[in-house]
Amino acid sequence: MARRLLVIGGDAAGMSAASTAKRALGDALEVVVLERQPWTSYSACGIPYWVAGDVSALEDLIARTPEQHRANGIDVRTGATATEIDLDAGKVVARTADGTESFAYDDLLIATGAEPVRPDVPGADAAGIYGVQTLADGRRVLDALAGRPRHVVIVGAGYIGVEMAEACVRRGLQTVLVGKHPTPMPTIDPELGQLIATGMRADDIDVRVPVTVTGFEADLDGHVQAVVTDHGTIETDLVILGAGVRARTELAAGAGLPTGIKGALPVDSRGRLDAERHVWAAGDCVESRHRVSGQQVYVPLGTHANKQGLTVGRNLAGDDMEFPGVLGTAMTKVVTLEIARTGLGEQEASDAGFTSVAVTIDATTSAGYMPNARSMTVKLVADRTSRQVLGAQIVGREGAALRIDTCALALWNEMTVDDLMMTDLGYAPPFASVWDPVQQAARAAVSELGRPLR
Amino acid sequence: MARRLLVIGGDAAGMSAASTAKRALGDALEVVVLERQPWTSYSACGIPYWVAGDVSALEDLIARTPEQHRANGIDVRTGATATEIDLDAGKVVARTADGTESFAYDDLLIATGAEPVRPDVPGADAAGIYGVQTLADGRRVLDALAGRPRHVVIVGAGYIGVEMAEACVRRGLQTVLVGKHPTPMPTIDPELGQLIATGMRADDIDVRVPVTVTGFEADLDGHVQAVVTDHGTIETDLVILGAGVRARTELAAGAGLPTGIKGALPVDSRGRLDAERHVWAAGDCVESRHRVSGQQVYVPLGTHANKQGLTVGRNLAGDDMEFPGVLGTAMTKVVTLEIARTGLGEQEASDAGFTSVAVTIDATTSAGYMPNARSMTVKLVADRTSRQVLGAQIVGREGAALRIDTCALALWNEMTVDDLMMTDLGYAPPFASVWDPVQQAARAAVSELGRPLR
Structure with missing residues (x-):
C-alpha cells in the first residue's frame, strides 16, 4: 500500500513539496493536500500589482491550479480547513463543505503560511480594514476600490505597506503611509530609510513616521472612517494593513508541537519538525537559520517557501537535502524607487556580536555619462577583523x-571586501561603471579598514 | 632623492597605477607619464555611445584630464610617444613635440594598451576604414558621419562591432555587420549567438555570417567604396572595424621583454614583467590568468585594466597585492538585446579538459505576469564531476x-549548481521570478546531472 503524505496548505511550500515528492515516488506515494481557499500555488507577492492594475486577473497570479495539480496525481482538497492534528493517531481533522472529515497520514507537512499582523487597538475589527496576504484579501481590496474611495491609509511601512502605497497612488488615491519606526522599511538602515521617505514623498505618498496607530474610528455602519494615531486622527475611506505577517501556527501549537522565533515552527535543516512522528514544516510558518549571524530568524518570503518545500519534497523522496539558510535578501520597488537589502544592517551586526564598519557610497546605475544613468546609494557593512561582508x-x-x-x-x-572589490563583474556603459557600484562600496570599505597587514 | 616611476600610456591601467602610487608615497615618488595622445583616463568603451549620440561631447568620456592629474602631482607628458626602452640603462626614449627626449626611471610601467586588428587583405589601407579604440578614432568616425554617408559595413562581430552597429542603425545608416564566425559574438555559444543574429536583424542590422572579408575596393580618391567577401561584394560609404584588438607590445618586445598569449605581456599576479629590472605592465597589453581554466588568456577590458593598474600602484607603494585573475565576464547591449557571458563556453570547457554538461532555459526578466516581463535565455555550463559552474x-x-x-x-x-540553486537571491515581481532565472538554470543543471549520490 502506498504511503500517504498529508499537506496542510496548498501554496508555495506545500505544493512544491507535494509536487516534488509525487514526481519522484509516483504511485508509491499518495499525496493529499488540504487548502482552505479555492486556489493553490499562487503569488501573494503579486497582489499589489493586481491591485495597481498591472495584472488584470486573479488567474494570472496562479502558477498552478488545483485541477493541474490533480492531473499530476495530487489529491487537492480545496475549501478544507484543518482544525486539529492528532499526532498519536497520525491524523488531521478538517472542516470541509461536507462537514468534518478525518485524514490519516504517514507523513504530515505543515505549510500553513502566515497572516497579516492586525494592530491590537480599539476598532481594529471595523469593516474596510484589509490585510493583504491571500487572493481573497486582494479581491476584497479591489472590491473596496471599485466603490471609488478617495482616501486610503496604509498602516505599516514594511514591504507590503510600501508596495500597496504604490498601488493606491497609481490608482489615484490620496495615500497616507503610517509607520511606527523613524523611517519607512525598518529592515533598511535609518539613513537609507530617510532616502526612501524622501523619494516616496516626491512620488505623492504622504509618509508619516514615526507615528503609532492607537485606534480606528468607524461610522454608524461599522465601516472605518478614521485612523487614530499619536500624531492626530487621519480621516480615510479604507485602511490597508502593511505591518508584516506572523506565522500561522496555532494548529501546530494546539497539537503540542514546538514553536520558536516569533511563534514560527523550529524545523531542522531538512525541514523536520518532529522526526519521530513524521511531521515536517515549510514556508511562511517556519523559522530559518541566518547564515551571517548564525541565529534563528523568521523571514517569511516566497523564495524560501519554494526552496523549503523542494527540500522537504526531496527528503520525502529519500534524498538527503538541506535547506541552507537565509541571508535576509529582499527587494522591492515603490513607484520610481528601487530598494534592496541582504544580510545584516549596522545595528543587526552589532546585535549579533560583530564589530563592524559601515560605508555608504553614491553611484550611478550605468556609466555616469550615459543618458540612462540613475542615482543609487549602496551601503556595505563589514566585519572589522575578518573583513567579511556582513550586509x-x-x-x-x-x-x-x-x-x-x-x-x-x-x-x-x-567574501571579504578585499576579494569583492577585485571580482570580475560585468561592465558596459549602459549597465555599469567600470567599477560596479558594489565594488565602489567594497573599495570604500577597504579604504576605511586600511589594507590588511602583511 | 625621490624614486622615479615612468609610465608608458596614460589611460586606465597607467593612470590608476600612477594615481595609486603617488597618493600613497607623495614626495617620495616622482611619477612621469608618457602619453601619445592629448587625453588621459578616458572611456574607450563609451565611444559607440558618443557616436550614437547618447554622449554629446568627447569631454564627457574623460574621467580625469592631464591637468587634473598634474594637480595631483603627476607629470603627464601628452603628445609623447615612447619609441625605445633601454632596460640596462633604465631609460625610455620618446618622441615629443620638441624632438627626442630620454626619460630615466627606477620603475617602469608599460601600459601601452591595445589597437584594433586590421584585416590583412588587399585595400585595407583605404581611406574611410576606421578602427574604434581611441578618442581620436571616435572623432574620425564622427567626422565621417558628418558627411552623411548612407551605407556602413561593420567588419567583425565582436563587442565593438555590435555596439558600433547599434550606433550606426540609430543614426539612420543602412548597416551591414559582417562576421567570420557562424553567429555574431563568437564569445557566445552558437545557439545563443543565433538568438543574437535574429534579434539584431529584427532591429534592422543586416547581419551576414559566416562571411570572410577578402579585400576592400577604393574609388579613384583612395576612399573605400566596397567590401569584398567570399559571399559577394558589399558597396559602402564607410567601414568600421569591430574584429577585436591586439596588445600593443612592439615596444616591449623590441626591448627584449617577453611576450606571451596573443603577443600580450606575461606579467605575474603582482603585475611584474621583469622583477629584477623593475619593469611592470598592466591593462590591455598584458595577459591574465583565467580563474576557471587556470590558463593564461588575453582579455583586454577596462575593468581589468583598472584593477591591474591599482594592483601595480599598491605594490609600488610597498603593499603586496595580487590581481586575482579573470573570469572572462563581459556584457553588451545591441539596440533592444542584452548579451552577457562569464567563464567558459561549452567548447571552451571541453578545450580546457572539463567534461561538462550544458543546460539552456527560457525565462522572463520579471515575474511572468508583470507588464515589464521580457524574455531571456540563460545557458549554464557545469562540470559533470565536481558539479561546479564553469560558465x-x-x-x-x-x-x-x-x-x-x-x-x-x-x-x-x-560554487556548485546545487549550491547556486539554493542561494538567497532577491525577489519581487518587478525584478524576478520567485526562482531567479539564474537559479532556474541551476535547477535545470541539477536535474540534468541528477541529485548527487549520498
Whole structure:
C-alpha cells in the first residue's frame, strides 16, 4: 500500500513539496493536500500589482491550479480547513463543505503560511480594514476600490505597506503611509530609510513616521472612517494593513508541537519538525537559520517557501537535502524607487556580536555619462577583523536593486571586501561603471579598514 | 632623492597605477607619464555611445584630464610617444613635440594598451576604414558621419562591432555587420549567438555570417567604396572595424621583454614583467590568468585594466597585492538585446579538459505576469564531476544582462549548481521570478546531472 503524505496548505511550500515528492515516488506515494481557499500555488507577492492594475486577473497570479495539480496525481482538497492534528493517531481533522472529515497520514507537512499582523487597538475589527496576504484579501481590496474611495491609509511601512502605497497612488488615491519606526522599511538602515521617505514623498505618498496607530474610528455602519494615531486622527475611506505577517501556527501549537522565533515552527535543516512522528514544516510558518549571524530568524518570503518545500519534497523522496539558510535578501520597488537589502544592517551586526564598519557610497546605475544613468546609494557593512561582508543595502532608481544579488552571493560565500572589490563583474556603459557600484562600496570599505597587514 | 616611476600610456591601467602610487608615497615618488595622445583616463568603451549620440561631447568620456592629474602631482607628458626602452640603462626614449627626449626611471610601467586588428587583405589601407579604440578614432568616425554617408559595413562581430552597429542603425545608416564566425559574438555559444543574429536583424542590422572579408575596393580618391567577401561584394560609404584588438607590445618586445598569449605581456599576479629590472605592465597589453581554466588568456577590458593598474600602484607603494585573475565576464547591449557571458563556453570547457554538461532555459526578466516581463535565455555550463559552474551566458531583453554578475560570483567562489540553486537571491515581481532565472538554470543543471549520490 502506498504511503500517504498529508499537506496542510496548498501554496508555495506545500505544493512544491507535494509536487516534488509525487514526481519522484509516483504511485508509491499518495499525496493529499488540504487548502482552505479555492486556489493553490499562487503569488501573494503579486497582489499589489493586481491591485495597481498591472495584472488584470486573479488567474494570472496562479502558477498552478488545483485541477493541474490533480492531473499530476495530487489529491487537492480545496475549501478544507484543518482544525486539529492528532499526532498519536497520525491524523488531521478538517472542516470541509461536507462537514468534518478525518485524514490519516504517514507523513504530515505543515505549510500553513502566515497572516497579516492586525494592530491590537480599539476598532481594529471595523469593516474596510484589509490585510493583504491571500487572493481573497486582494479581491476584497479591489472590491473596496471599485466603490471609488478617495482616501486610503496604509498602516505599516514594511514591504507590503510600501508596495500597496504604490498601488493606491497609481490608482489615484490620496495615500497616507503610517509607520511606527523613524523611517519607512525598518529592515533598511535609518539613513537609507530617510532616502526612501524622501523619494516616496516626491512620488505623492504622504509618509508619516514615526507615528503609532492607537485606534480606528468607524461610522454608524461599522465601516472605518478614521485612523487614530499619536500624531492626530487621519480621516480615510479604507485602511490597508502593511505591518508584516506572523506565522500561522496555532494548529501546530494546539497539537503540542514546538514553536520558536516569533511563534514560527523550529524545523531542522531538512525541514523536520518532529522526526519521530513524521511531521515536517515549510514556508511562511517556519523559522530559518541566518547564515551571517548564525541565529534563528523568521523571514517569511516566497523564495524560501519554494526552496523549503523542494527540500522537504526531496527528503520525502529519500534524498538527503538541506535547506541552507537565509541571508535576509529582499527587494522591492515603490513607484520610481528601487530598494534592496541582504544580510545584516549596522545595528543587526552589532546585535549579533560583530564589530563592524559601515560605508555608504553614491553611484550611478550605468556609466555616469550615459543618458540612462540613475542615482543609487549602496551601503556595505563589514566585519572589522575578518573583513567579511556582513550586509548590503541599496536605494536607487531604475537599474539599482538587482545588484543586491551580487552582494548576496558575496555574503553567501563569506567574501571579504578585499576579494569583492577585485571580482570580475560585468561592465558596459549602459549597465555599469567600470567599477560596479558594489565594488565602489567594497573599495570604500577597504579604504576605511586600511589594507590588511602583511 | 625621490624614486622615479615612468609610465608608458596614460589611460586606465597607467593612470590608476600612477594615481595609486603617488597618493600613497607623495614626495617620495616622482611619477612621469608618457602619453601619445592629448587625453588621459578616458572611456574607450563609451565611444559607440558618443557616436550614437547618447554622449554629446568627447569631454564627457574623460574621467580625469592631464591637468587634473598634474594637480595631483603627476607629470603627464601628452603628445609623447615612447619609441625605445633601454632596460640596462633604465631609460625610455620618446618622441615629443620638441624632438627626442630620454626619460630615466627606477620603475617602469608599460601600459601601452591595445589597437584594433586590421584585416590583412588587399585595400585595407583605404581611406574611410576606421578602427574604434581611441578618442581620436571616435572623432574620425564622427567626422565621417558628418558627411552623411548612407551605407556602413561593420567588419567583425565582436563587442565593438555590435555596439558600433547599434550606433550606426540609430543614426539612420543602412548597416551591414559582417562576421567570420557562424553567429555574431563568437564569445557566445552558437545557439545563443543565433538568438543574437535574429534579434539584431529584427532591429534592422543586416547581419551576414559566416562571411570572410577578402579585400576592400577604393574609388579613384583612395576612399573605400566596397567590401569584398567570399559571399559577394558589399558597396559602402564607410567601414568600421569591430574584429577585436591586439596588445600593443612592439615596444616591449623590441626591448627584449617577453611576450606571451596573443603577443600580450606575461606579467605575474603582482603585475611584474621583469622583477629584477623593475619593469611592470598592466591593462590591455598584458595577459591574465583565467580563474576557471587556470590558463593564461588575453582579455583586454577596462575593468581589468583598472584593477591591474591599482594592483601595480599598491605594490609600488610597498603593499603586496595580487590581481586575482579573470573570469572572462563581459556584457553588451545591441539596440533592444542584452548579451552577457562569464567563464567558459561549452567548447571552451571541453578545450580546457572539463567534461561538462550544458543546460539552456527560457525565462522572463520579471515575474511572468508583470507588464515589464521580457524574455531571456540563460545557458549554464557545469562540470559533470565536481558539479561546479564553469560558465554562463545570457541573451535577453531589458533587465536580463545584469544577472551575469550573479553567475560571475558563483564562478569566482567555485560554487556548485546545487549550491547556486539554493542561494538567497532577491525577489519581487518587478525584478524576478520567485526562482531567479539564474537559479532556474541551476535547477535545470541539477536535474540534468541528477541529485548527487549520498
